[in-house]
Amino acid sequence: MAHFRPPGDIGDPRFTYSPYVRPVVIAQVKCVVIDTRLRELDPRALDFVLNFAKDNQLPIEEACEFEPKLPT
Numbered sequence: 001m002a003h004f005r006p007p008g009d010i011g012d013p014r015f016t017y018s019p020y021v022r023p024v025v026i027a028q029v030k031c032v033v034i035d036t037r038l039r040e041l042d043p044r045a046l047d048f049v050l051n052f053a054k055d056n057q058l059p060i061e062e063a064c065e066f067e068p069k070l071p072t
Contacts, residue, residue: 021049033063 009019017023020038024031032053038046053060 020045 020035020041022033024033032049034046034049036046038049050060052058
C-alpha cells in the first residue's frame with residue numbers, strides 16, 4: 001500500500017508505509033490502522049485491504065479517529 005501516498009510525499013515507497021494504511025501497536029496488540037480517506041483515493045484499495053482481513057479471518061474493528069504523525 002506504500003504507493004497510495006498524499007501528493008507531494010517524497011518518501012521512497014519501497015521503504016515506507018502509506019499514511020493511509022499503517023502498522024501500529026495499540027495496547028500491546030499489533031494492528032493495521034486504515035484511514036478511510038483511502039476510499040476517496042482508490043475504493044478498490046480499501047476493498048482489497050478489508051477483503052484481505054476477512055479472507056484471513058483477521059478481526060476488523062471500527063474505531064474513533066486516529067491522527068498518525070506524517071513525516072515532515
